Amino acid sequence: MESYSKELLKTFYYKMVKIRRFEETVERYFLDGEIPGFVHLYIGEEAIATGVCASLTDKDYIASTHRGHGHTIAKGADLNKVMAEIFGKRTGFCKGKGGSMHIADFSVGMLGANGVVGGGFNLATGAALAIKKQKRDNVSVAFFGDGSSNRGTFHEALNMASVWKLPVIYVCENNQWASTTPYRTTTSVEDISLRAVGYSMASKIVDGNDVFEVYEGFKEALEYVKKGDGPFFLEAKTYRIKGHFVGDPEMYRTKEEVQEIFSNTDPIKKFTEKVLAEKLMTQTELDEIKDKVEKEIKEALDFALNSEYPDPSEIYEDLYV
Amino acid sequence: MESYSKELLKTFYYKMVKIRRFEETVERYFLDGEIPGFVHLYIGEEAIATGVCASLTDKDYIASTHRGHGHTIAKGADLNKVMAEIFGKRTGFCKGKGGSMHIADFSVGMLGANGVVGGGFNLATGAALAIKKQKRDNVSVAFFGDGSSNRGTFHEALNMASVWKLPVIYVCENNQWASTTPYRTTTSVEDISLRAVGYSMASKIVDGNDVFEVYEGFKEALEYVKKGDGPFFLEAKTYRIKGHFVGDPEMYRTKEEVQEIFSNTDPIKKFTEKVLAEKLMTQTELDEIKDKVEKEIKEALDFALNSEYPDPSEIYEDLYV
Amino acid sequence: MRQITFSQATLEAMAEEMRKDENIFVMGEDIARQGGIFGQFKGLPAEFGFDKVMDTPISETAIIGACIGAALAGMRPVADMHYADFMGVAMDELFNQMAKIRYMFGGQTTVPMVVRAPDGMSSCAAAQHSQSIESWFMNIPGVIVVTPSNAADAKGLLKSALRDDNPVIYFENKILYKEKGEVPEGEYLVPIGKANVAREGTDITIISYSIAMKKAFETADILEKQGIHAEVIDLRTLVPYDKEAILQSVKKTHRLAIIHEAVKQGGVGSEIAAFVAENALEYLDAPIMRFGAPFTPVPFSPPLEKAYRLDSEKIAKEIQAKF
Amino acid sequence: MRQITFSQATLEAMAEEMRKDENIFVMGEDIARQGGIFGQFKGLPAEFGFDKVMDTPISETAIIGACIGAALAGMRPVADMHYADFMGVAMDELFNQMAKIRYMFGGQTTVPMVVRAPDGMSSCAAAQHSQSIESWFMNIPGVIVVTPSNAADAKGLLKSALRDDNPVIYFENKILYKEKGEVPEGEYLVPIGKANVAREGTDITIISYSIAMKKAFETADILEKQGIHAEVIDLRTLVPYDKEAILQSVKKTHRLAIIHEAVKQGGVGSEIAAFVAENALEYLDAPIMRFGAPFTPVPFSPPLEKAYRLDSEKIAKEIQAKF
């Protein structure tokens, strides 16, 4: 553990808490009726985006999912603009045209959330193809859920990436649920990463609730991929703590069941206990970060709330170049 | 080898020669400009359809491919109507509306050739679902090429079949080529059946040029599937002897290369040598079958040639019930 | 008559038909455990079991493809598309297999299945969860397309669809689910291919279907106040559409407006307008008018989404300007 | 001027643009080793290498999806669809991703890519290898759709497409590939969105595009002999289509016929007819006429396929009957 710089540890905590607090804020404002549309929260899965994006630069790409706030924030997108977009404001990343399901920040290589489950596999693969053609030393990452691994796009993307030895890492966020369906009732394999075998692809399973494990696993993937030996499949086991979307009545499981699991899997709790026990960080350091996050969230919220909605005439903008 | 009844041996030879001679006839008439459209020949792959269909009844289903003549004949479709359809005659199975790429005989459970590569996976899976719902003791078979195993439909079908434990057998005809492309340049795995692992599916590889091996392998699959334990993946290794379609200039390989391979893989030659060497059949028996086939082919050809084309007004028939 | 919601009406149709025909079953994502994302399958598993109401993997090509295969093997499958927006995932299965199988195999078989596709804008669901793509299927021979606009039709058309031996796409609007209406109990069939003259009038024919029928009625109300008596026709079925009903009405009113929520360009209104311009041009006293969505994806933000929607005041004003 | 085939014209466009812009590459099934199933890529790998001309797996969703991803990362990909019929396989990628990305992300990015889709009937290729599905894309905001009808336009429109920052679908007719025509060497651009008045006339406007332009000319020839001077307009681009050119011509000729190979119902003709019925009805002296394929899949057998095709004699006769 000593090999982690203080800076990196701080980043881990900062990003995870930032995502958590962001999502809690979004949840509250959604329930209050101030956020339109659907929102899918990333709570409980913060270690994955955080552990992965810690090794990426703005020149690396990620393709995200419907559950994309965490990826966006971890990739370094401006919080104000994320929040404003989710509120449907003109100052958001998509000028209010996209919302939660279509949040994106191309300036940091975040190629977009996707309302189509499994829509991101091929996009990430194509971005990796571009990287290879441009002879750049970057990578592309596709985040995806367990449920999406049953879409045909998964198969076509992974095969193509393997055949062409593309610098892409497929990060499976196996949170055990696809909407109301426990993944094993519709997914024919226990470890989704086993499917990598069918593409002669390297793979690894990590505890997706442990930011250190995710970080290490992803670093291994990154090194592998950068050698030019082809893509890598990283499966992060986690658990979807919240309903599928905010407002989900969750008839398919009990609150107790979820709380019980969360008490063992909460990545922030896990991290905090570890760094304190191993004296890698102090409570004061943690608190300072928390305060910073609180300020940023408040600022983002103020920004979003005080921003204007787009003007109806803007419908016609941004379609064609 | 003694366990094979004379009847079954005769069937093997009869079906394989029938397919071969049918295809040679089609090839000739296509090159003479008397058969319209495209035709994809099954020459060199006869052992697969023959070995598989030997264990099927009319109540079992098969879904076929663009290379479907062999499957259709092996499944027991009336040769006259197959030939007539390929010639575009009204007396064909599809009244001339389908042609080679859409040959089908629903009366024997042959659910159709398919002009869309990979279009048959889900159809066969659905037929197996019906069988299960109807509590019948039948199975469904999807024939498919190596190239089609890279389509998303492959993935979605195999996962669904495994999850629902459907009585379906996926028979891969790995003939090393997908059109002009050697399969390993676009397929990320040497043995396509390895992909079964990703669906917790049982699998087996057989020599697709040896009708005995195909037959045994398929029987194993059938027994497995009929136990209700779920689908089975059978990979038959073979080689595409002819061009992708009749008229293919085959710029991508040499005639010599192909002939060299064929001399070792020709399933009919293999069969004949074996049964003669092991004295399971006599040359006279083989010749009798050959003569019978010759007659049937001639009859089918006469039937097709003497049949009428559909009347233009028939365009409007058979769309809606 | 008792009032039930559109959603309940579809449930009633399903249950009644499933009781009669054991070959019917339904599959889709989150329909069994959850009862469908719009509650349109709630309670069905309790009566018919998880064998007849199946939760599927997120595999739209397999959902449609397997339904086709099952139909070929004697069943009458129903596929739920979750959102009509996801039909693109299974488009090959829909247009190259489902629609063509009967024809290209020379009538050897039938493909009796129903594809249920919840469509339209709900509330800020944005570009990939708000679409109305029915017009594509007008250009695809081999499918029947129905688009109920109210609870009674929802029941009657679904029952007809479930008994039809052709593949039927049943577009059910997401907002309509919650709308109540009088729905006959038991045997109630709305015939496929017949339009409904929902309101008689003499001065202009307004043609619509599905959710946009609300706008058609609103528009007619506004016009009525201005002394313009609009005839409102609910197409009910888009393929085949009721050519006779359209011609008859236009020949009476001499004017035509078509209203739908889908994108105007290349929408259903184009086909209807073209058909009338071909077959009854001489009866027209004014230009044909089409009203539909602007030529952009559906935007997310509330004011944008609002502006994207049909506005009956505006429609009425434009119509009136041509009188 | 030298004459080259339509196919050579597309090759020339590709080569010229690829020499200028190293971000262009093309991927598809059997295009590199074989040169494309219609020879339309022949020789390209020799000049640009297998890195720029890539044989793909049979994975249409990955072909389109990866092209989108590569476009987002700075490339200008070209996807070959093998047959337009297979666009259904990648329909979600085409309409929910490619077409919407720029808009739903608020203009943050562009998706500069070209989808090449060989379409139309060839010779008894039957239901799944003969289709013309361009009209669907008229209803899908966010894509450009071009449909060259001759070798020169094939070059000029493809060059324009390759320089366009919007996603462009380039429908290239299979029969046209072999047709020769005069094609300017070097820099020759046909602007997107502008129709071509291919023949001037005064008595009727005939609108067409792609392969059906042949029928349009044939029809005009027949009519000419009967003293009817037809103006023939080649749309060239379907999205956006040239509204001005259409209106201008119809206002001059007072009559309109639209001809395309695609299924008539819900085809491009519907949109054009509707547009004119909306905006120039008062100029029309006769019903608008649409000519397209019957409402069935494309049948296989030669006499059926023949009967399925457009027949200029019949078209001319029907047009003449309205004079």
Ligand SMILES: Cc1ncc(C[n+]2csc(CCOP(=O)(O)OP(=O)(O)O)c2C)c(N)n1
């Ligand atoms: C193609 C498609 N099918 C269905 C849906 C509806 N849907 C949205 S999220 C979801 C579940 C996704 O599960 P998973 O991939 O495990 O991601 P998670 O929500 O668990 O993060 C479904 C079925 C969709 N958006 N797109």
Ligand SMILES: Cc1ncc(C[n+]2csc(CCOP(=O)(O)OP(=O)(O)O)c2C)c(N)n1
């Ligand atoms: C979806 C789709 N993509 C492409 C094609 C064109 N195509 C026809 S056959 C073929 C090769 C198929 O290879 P394989 O599956 O190995 O079967 P084989 O021809 O070797 O029997 C291709 C690319 C098609 N018909 N459908």
Ligand SMILES: [Mg+2]
């Ligand atoms: Mg999940």
Ligand SMILES: [Mg+2]
């Ligand atoms: Mg092959």
